[in-house]
Amino acid sequence: MFEYSFRKIAEFSSRNSGKVIIAWIVIFLLMAPAATLLFKETSYNIGSSIVPSTSMAQEASNYLSSEFGSSGTGSSGGNNSSFVLVTNNTNINSQPVTSSLISMISAENSYLKNATGSSNITSVFSIEKSTLLSVSSGMKKELNSTYALIGSINHQATQLNSSLNGTAFLEYGIPDYYRSELAKTPNKSDAYNYTISFIKNESLPPFELNYFNNVTHFFNKTKLSRENMSKSINETLSNNSFQEFMFNAKNSEILGLMESINGNLTLTNFNNPASYDPYAYRFVTSSLITALSGNTSLQNFVTSDLNISMAELVGDSFNLSQPAVSEQILPLSVSFVYNGFQKTLYMNPEIQLNPSKSIVTGYLTMLNGSSSINKTVDSEMTGNGFKDYPVIPTSYVYHQFVGYNNATLVILISTGQNLTTSQVNQIYTIAGNYTSQVPQANFYVAGTSAVDNQLATESLDGMIKALVIGIILSVVIVGIFFRSIYAAFLPLAMFGISAVVAMGINGLLYKYLIHGTVSFITPTLLLILLLGLVSDYVVYIMSRFRRELRRGNPKAVEDSGQWAGNAVFTSGLTVALSYVVLYISHVPIFSDSGITNAIGVVVAILAANTFLIAILKRAGPKAFYPSKIHSNAKIPLEHTMENVADFVIKNKGKLVVVFVIAALFGSYVYFITPTNMDVFNLVPSSSGIQAIEVVNDSFHGDFFDRGYVVMKFQSPLLSSTGNNSTEMERVTSVENQIMNTSGISEVFGPTMPYGYYVPFNLTGIPDSQKSTYSSQINSFIGKNSSFAVIDFQLSNLAWVSTSSHTVKTMAASLSSGDSSVYSVYVGGETEGLNNAYSFTASAFTKMVPILIIAIFVVLLIQLSSALTPLRLIFMVIASVVIALSISYGLIYYMEKLPLLIFLPMFVFITLLAVGLDYDIFMVSRVREDVLKGISDQEAIKTSIIENGGVIITLGTILFATFGSLYFSGIGIIQEIGIGLAFGVLVDTFISWPFFVPSVMLILKRFNWWPSRIRERKN
Template sequence: MTSRWAVIGLWLLLAAAMLPLQGPLQSRAADESDTFLARGSESAEAKRVIEAHFRAGSESAAVIAYFREGGITSDDRLRIADDMNRICAAGTIPTLKSVGSPYGLACGDDDPLDLSPGGPGLLTSSDASVALASASLTDDSTPVAEAAAATIRSIVPSPDGDKSGLRAWVTGEVGFEADRSEAVKTIDETLLLVTCGVLILLLLAIYRSPLMALVPIFVVGVAYVVAGGSTYLLVRAGVTTVSGQSTAILIVLMFGAGTDYCLLLVARFRDELRRTADVDAAIRRASERTAPAILSAGAIVVAAMLVLVVADYNATREMGPILALGIAVMVVAGLTLLPALLGVLGRRAFWPAVPRVEERPRPVAPLWRRVGQLVQRRPALVAAGVTALLVAGALGNLGGREPLDFSESFRSPPESVGGEQLISERFIPGRAAPVELVMPYGDREAVLGGLTSGARTAVEEAYLFAASVPKREGGESELALAQAYLKLEPFSDAATDAMPELRRVAREAAGGERVLLGGEVPEAYDTREALKRDNRIVVPLGLLLILVILGVLLRAVVMPLYVIATVILSFGFALGVSSLIFTHVMGQPASDQTLEQFAFIFLVALGVDYNVFLLARIREERVRASSTRDAVVTALERTGGVITSAGLVLAATFSVLMALPLESLFQVGFVVALGLLVDTFLVRALLVPSLAVLLGERNWWPGSPVT
């Protein structure tokens, strides 16, 4: 008893030490300025060079789009000029560099763009209904963007308009960053509250005990605090980066998988309490029986997450160590803190449904008896039927889906998206997202001329944004920075597809000298290519590691192979059916570029993870049964309830992501939740047991089922 209290005390002390680090972790996660870049890409290099060599490159800008139907009036011009002066005098934007409009520079240094009415035609629309003002900042961090956007929006008219009907949207890099930060700011709090609420309701339904509904949540909560604090220490040490997306997935993964690990031990503990009056013996036997399965399941998820560190895409790569650490901490807590709590609480943990010692084992639930009989009598028919259904659903992937652009990345488009759409409609299409070019200073005219001289390129015009003469690192070359505006809608597939041609033309015009293209459109292209490369590495490497772990766990080759195959089938079904639902039911034909990769990693790792519980029980029962067929049926009947409960808990946890404002997280939550439900009710309950019955003793090749 003393040792149990010591374990509980140590975990509480560790959690108390890590709790103050949760705030700093969220502050780090809020800055996502480099999260969605591809490592080693040209666009990432362009951003680095611009920030290192150009004063303007380390800045960010808020673009204010003023709009009046019928045209900007003289009174509107006075209002705009007054707004610019108020922004200059606000004093709440310490990093403010300059503020200007088409009607003059309000404050700050000379702007590199010509701000006069007769300038390059980039600040007033052709129908005179839109005027673009800007506020440049010397800092492009997320907190600065949030503060600047809040100040500017408090001064200028709202998108709904002022009393005179003049309307304004704050957009540009500052507006985008502020709106995205606002969308993810409350994600962790929302996820924690909703996830805990959903899990408590499910656990109450499963155990009909208020205390047992809270114990797993307490264990996972303590583990999450420790994992979060440890993550911050890794980030501070420079081992990894962190974003709001990563912390959101960490919450879902830890609470979903962690609760399931707890369920496995709790269910076995309750069974043992029905066999013996000795609580110590019950918790000891329950731990001994479930620890190998929990360790193996956790190892599979940790291995799958660590594979992500080889990815080139920053948002994917940073998740690897963070999620692996979270699951590792959760496994340790599940094998130490949970048994200690259960040992202290004893039978009281299940009040009012307290388990009593029973002379005979409880009969199998009627549902799982019927499922076991179906699998035993018609294994080939069941396997063929489920496989056909999964293959049919996977055919939904044949249609293909275009990638989400920025305007589609929010469930409810914020102000910055409305401003971007207004600019795209009234100006050069590429004005909303210019391409940035870094080139040798002496080649600037040739490059800009080459990009705008022929219809073969997608560039409408190239405008010299800034010229500077700093030394390139390690060389003597002088550099120039320019902006190019595309003829194409910058967030379209056509614009993304045009990037290789633009880069080729720019290099040829520079005589083979290095020209870097950066900005949102080149970043979208580089992200797409990086994800393709990542999938060619992450997917096979992840499958190989999981296969090895399964082989070691089961001491067999055949069973791991078909388990992996069935989980891949359920992934294909979930992605295909989700694609059809997104496109034809929800009216969203685009998907986040990371959806396939994240869905694959989570569904394969977690799908195999929970198949481990069934397979471990099959091996355990095989020692006592006369044949593998009998062992499969017995294991299915005995574990069907708890494993299905675990699958429901995990699916419900991932479905919480659907309540968040970001489309990417909504889609991940939908696909993974659907895949887990399919895996729970079709793959794990029917397909895997049917295949195991069909193969019989061959499941264990080349080993022996009883060794």
């Protein structure tokens, strides 16, 4: 329909060839700086780019961000860090391993501070060091206080016991000495003088003489016996004159002491340890307890900090030697402090004392003699394995950083900026330097920053490999077809122009208008598609140009532009429309390639119909140098294609039957083969992916990609009076529901803040720990307390089919809850993948009809026929289904690889348009001859003979180009490449030469219905 319009375009480009060439060169130079923008606007974060904006996962993500902050919740551990270093086969209970890892982390930290200006590395060692420094400071302080207190009490006990012992000697010893002297001599005066002399020699206190005189006064009136001496002592103590004397002499305390001794000891046992020691213990300790209990702060320190009674403190201090030495005081101090910290850390959800008492008390002993806590902590950490540290994290904290095998570590690195590839590599190199110290160790870099850098590098490398291979194959195939060096490189030159201009336009579009990013596969798909299509368009137009030159046509350029240029426009327009439909569908990962590819195709059409025409006008037959143009020379593969045409004419019915059978079998394979969204199994097994797999194996599940459930209640969970018990019980019910779902290993939420149930009213939690529990509980409750979040960890990797099934089952179960009370939103990587799959499948079923209608309208206008467009579309779809069934057999059934739903979607959309190219080229050629009055059969035969060689060449180029995607090394792109390559192969070598002409031969004049094309002979 637009043949004459394209003739005018060809005539304009031919007439102004120099200007057209210069214009394209100027456009090329203007777009060149912007061509790199698309790479800068490329996202390599698969997880963030795959979730549909209207999905539940995205809605959950929005709530998580607005209500709980970008850092996530209390259970997130290392999930949100932009850079992660993972170590494996590094058992931290081994002292050499621990020492090496601490040195490695220090080296990494030093490097990052120098390279980026700041560095914050969080690991189980940094947590341990911070904890041990804090606890050691408290231990040291408590140890010093306890040591001083025990020493003071022991000193007082020593003094009091000495006084008690001396008083007992005065009270019983002196009188008994007198009695024994009387037993030796009957002269009382001599006995008295001997005793007085003894008193003076012993330097006894002055009141002793008065006491002795009173005792002898009473005793001398009786018979010589101990019993009478005891009575005399009692009479003395109760004598008013003696008591008055003691009060006047300010010895009332001693009098009380003497009365106590008199009430508990006797003259016969006062110097017997078996009798004296128990009494002395009772008297001294009770006296000191009474004295010390009046000190409130001391009482609190003993009972609260040391978790002992005052009686235990005083009694144990008394039982030391009197006076006690440091070697005795220190162990008792250590024991008391250990006991105190057992209480202090009781039910602490984050830190605990080592279960081995000897390890803790040994550390306390060392701490006592330390002048620097920092040095002591450093020495303790490097000199022992983790299990021998005195204070250790609880299981909850420990397993945020260390796997259950104690040998896999997650080290979080934050620098405040994205790390470059060279910096990431240097971090990896520093870690690798320590493999000599830990021979079995493996190190992996992971996290957003690392994975993005790795995927960027691998994508770029893969794109370059695919392009290089595609370009080489294209040049070789075109060179062989035209037997020309010049012609071989002309498609490459056209590709260079089209690629730079298309990349520049797309880069500017995304940077300044769309303000978004494209997925990592978009540049590769754009460039490979352009390489294939541009090569096809150029070869098709040049082939027509060569044919016209051989015919001696003076208007060879103009006729080529009129007929071949129009065919290129028609096929290119269908391709562009296909990708526009893909773009507006908003399919994850691939939709942005829709607009970029559409722009690229439009640029290729414009370049082919203007720039190429201008070059051909200027070059003329020299475009095929060194080949020469001979009049009426044979077209490549003409004889072969003539045989094919005759075979098709003779066996058209059989071929249609074969086509139908192949289409039906292909449909069967297509519909029974499952597809999925297992994206991560089809990206290169980089260090980042390996890290995730290693962590999954040792952390009881996918630690990095924990899922979550956001609950939105009609009423708040918190109020000024406390927790809303009704709503909190509903939260507990949902937590249990999630925990009981097969395939889920851990759950964290408002009533499972540390992975185990904690009463929301904190019943049974010590007062000293309630603030810690409360803070953790509140981290799972939103800024608006009507929101709560529950985190869950899957037993398997988030992207595998088992996890997908687990989350589907859980989501379905949760959705059955009372929606009038609360709403549930499931989020996380797995739910995002599930949503992406459902969205893509739904979009796919909507896109195909839209695309069919759009292509039908274009072909209806171009071909002035209603039946032929329908036939073309149906046959291309059948070819695509056959090609996909072959791809499925290779990828899924033979290689046992997952089939992404993107494969059939992208292949359908691309080949529904690209696959029509060759059919359009054929139909356009047939229509051209029919318009000139040739019969349908002759026109079809001529089209096969004349177009066969060029279309097989075009198909081979496109097959080689799309097939080169296999060498990208990226599974997603490889699958797409395989599907596209087989699609082109089926269309080029089976459908186009055999099935399409067979159907056209059967339809005959109905090919052009309802148009009466023979009445419009030109």
